[in-house]
Amino acid sequence: MHIGATEIIVILVLFFLLFGAKKLPDAARSFAQSLKIFKKEMHSVSDDFQTDTEEKRENNGESDGKSDTE
Secondary structure, eight states, X not given: OOOOHHHHHHHHHXXXXXXXXXXXXXXXXXXXXXXXXXXXXXXHHHHHHHHHHHHHHHHHTOOOSOOTTO
16 A cells, blocks of 8 residues: 555645644654654564563474574
8 A cells, every 4th residue: 555645735735734733743753753763662562572472492302493404
């Protein structure tokens, strides 16, 4: 799914209508901060998942895909 130029223009016009020119920078700043926090939390969840998966492999005696015979 790709967002084209028309969709971006419609979204910007809606932002201007909803927030007005004075509040738009604050809204954009708040959105960017929320996006940054979301990305940080997603990275944290991904790291936790990877750590848990590695621990389960170690506990089950599975290898990480590398063989000692190479």
